Amino acid sequence: MNEKTKTGLEILEAALLLGILGDALLRVTPWGLNVFLWIGTLVAAMIMLTSRRRSELLSVQTVALHVALILFAAMFVWRDSIELKLANSLAILTILSLLTLPALKIKANIAGVFHYGLAGFWSALNAAFAPFYLVFEDIKWKTLPQKGWTKHLIAVLRGLAIAAPILLVFGALFMAADAVFQGIIEQTFRINPEILFTHVFLIGLFSWIVAGYLRGSLIHAFAPENMPEVKAQTLSITESKEDESKENEAKVKEETKTWDWRNFDNSVMPKSFTLGAIEISIVLGLINLLFLGFVIVQIPYLFGGMDLVQNTPDFKLADYARRGFGELVTVAALVLPILLVSHWLLRRDKPVNEKIYRVLAGIQIVLLFVIMISATQRLLLLTGNLGYGLTTVRLYPMAFMIWLAVVFVWFALTVLRGVREQFAWGALWSAVFVIGTLHVFNPDDFIVRTNVRLMQEGRVFDSFYASELSDDAVPALLENLPTMSFEQQCTVKHKISHRFNEAETENDFRTWNWSRFVARREMTQYVESLNTANCPSHTRKNYNDDF
Template sequence: MHFETADIVLAFGMLIIGFLYWNLIRIDSLGLGVTLFAAVLWGAASVYFRISGIKQTRAGLLASGVFLLSAVNFVLFDITLIKGLNFIFISLAFVFWVLVTAGKRLEEKISLYAISDMFYQLLVIPFTNFSGCFSGIRQVFAKSKRGKGVLSGILGILIFLPVLVMVITLLSSADAAFEGIIDHIRFSVSENLFEYLFQIILGLPVACYLYGMLYGNRYQRNTGNVTLESVNKNLDFFRFAPGVTVYSAMTALNLIYLVFFLAQASYLFSAFEGSLPQTMTYAEYARRGFFELCAVSAINLAVIAGAHLIAKRDRVKVLRGETIALCIFTIALLATAMSKMGMYISYYGLTQLRVYTSWFMVLLLAFFIIILLRQFKSFQGTQAALVSFLILFMVLCYGNIDGLIAKYNIERYQAGTLESVDLESMSYLSDAAVPELYRLYQETEDEGFKKDIKAAILGNLYEEHSGSVAAVSFRDFNLQSYQADAIRNTLTEAGAN
């Protein structure tokens, strides 16, 4: 392996970044620490590519914008599920940015070939260049015999440190005198030292993985010999099914859906009229419709993907017609299910599940509309689907979902269109809901209701934190929690006075 000065500096820098990955990112909170780590990682990679002569393209700048926009979300909002999804998204977004910036895509445009590109970026390139980080560092120490010894000693200590800790723990449990010596050492050493050492050890594979990705892309080392021709040849291997077999199966499936729609027309489309089938509640009606939607949509997506993958291209128009029929059936069911959900929300208000369900239905609707249009006109369907997902995902991340839920339900309650405010369910929302609950607290004159609202705002604060706000580090900070803590402190101080 060949190493220039920039490669060696990056190797040492990645050791620090590997440590920061575990030090800054707290999985249970995912706050400011994620934003800081993302900025450091992106900055280091950008400088490395720039020094290496790899310039940012327009596509690279767009990918950077998406990555950084995703990173900022962690410091602003406090919705656990969305932050968890966003953490997965930002990890993939960084890999995609490296792919685009390094110019290693099979096609310059966004297409299904990106699946192959991402596979190599995620698994092949980083792991086939996994030893590059230590190889670069070794070049600094390999200039002298003493340097080699120092490096070997450091690596030995780091590798066997977990074993040493385990042995020390067992010996401390076995002998009181030895335990006293260890306790004295712990008292003399910073209490965070052992945590830092543990984070350094865990950061080593992270450093090697990230370095392998960047180094491999710079030098095109172990990037594979994948070409459009080789991928297409592999795809041709899967096209083994005679067209008549696939088309017959799809026709049978479409006929089943047609019979289903005709038999269930009054039930499925009653939501458009605002009516409810007998013996069913609004909750049962909407939920049943949603799970039907999920099953049918998943089946249809799998059938469409499978048919286009395995069918021989002898009668393309027939395949296109079957795909159109499946898309129309699915879009009709999606529209019906969305009407059901609208009816459900109009009677019972918003919850997290209802919002996420509605978002998922809109996403599916966008996908099937794109697939349908793609059968009539040639355009970059994969790019359209990706853009649709990015827009909807950013709406989900920046839509302040919990705050929206609280505001919607409270405003409808105050307007008299919602029977009550479910404070119990609102108490399980994130800190995004606290400002809206506090506004209701200030505007309500019913003392009993005010007491319940206050309990919902404080949540389990007194049980978990013994009457005080838990101390958190800067890694856990986000703006919504900061604002919510200020409101809680105000309520606590007012209660004390």
């Protein structure tokens, strides 16, 4: 029995265990402690298998990613906000994909954005199809020891696999044909067919995905093991020096180009698909002129604030802020891939190409920061003392733009200084920091407290929207209930009472979450003040409650 067979068998064992555990834990919602327990078990299995079979893949970077994986799983136990849960899920999937890079002989800390995308594709591909390779190619079943009970194990399993669906079909037909037989079977096995199907389906689904993912992380399918590791992902132009001799430049030009996706650059592309000094000057130069023209011409529109709104007929604050903020955030998000792709397409034959790019990209980043400041100013007007308050739709794009600002600073410190290989790794950890900060910040609680403060200053308070936020916001709602009008109080009381009734019926430890625990504790303390007997019917909304 060779090493690949041993690895494959251990992967199958871990996948089956995680499949059973996934069915037991993740079948109930809302997710909380169950996600932490399952991801923690997955991380333990990954570390154990890697240390046993591919210890060379363990490094400081992979350990850091494992720690981040556990931290994001723990976030499910902390906050209840659906937006934060989505961010955590995306972060977990991203980190899981990056953990497959070492098996591809790519170091995550010097990999490029292309390699990060490749890791996501590789992970999805393995999760979908790799179990076929694992069972029919990697594991040499004939080499397994044929002693004792294992001698006939394969034959027994094969017979059971063939007989099971036949028995299920005939059994279902007999049960449908005779009520007495159906009663005997149901009393004997006490199994609900629908529940049985969901258990089998979820165990199979989780086991399949985990087996494929672990296979892609530990067993390299396509490339030989002696291929060189990935080099720092920099364009050759960034490695060239001012005093490089013409002889070396000629040698680079004459060098035979070979495809190597591990050290992926533009050297294998035809010259017509790359950018020289003229092309990069035109592309980035025209974009910069457009940005500059927008900033100059629209200065009153960008920075006019309330004076512009008040002095312009038929011009509402909401139109002013909403129309600008979303578009400007989109502009900021589009600039990053443009700069990265244009830098990757730079020709490496002349250092002047890099110089021109650095100047034009630097100007573009400066102009972009002016536009981002304008977007921030619009949001502050929309959510400030004279605005309409905070919502998740306004807060999270702002957090995204703050992350973009950090990424652009990091871009200037890495790509524009000739160390592009450090960009993706730093951008990843900046995203980890921003998401973690949002959890500490507690957005739903902040939204309620901000909007209550604005209400006390004379602005309209949307009590229905506030009561629809997650359990993260419940303590703030209960604390500020006396400051609301009678109808606002009724709206909040109806929703919180309905939520409290639901919480009383949910006692599954798998869904335990700190915010939901605190909200339930607070609702228990305020239960006497949640009487809605005197509340008008229109404040009930559509909660379908019976209190």
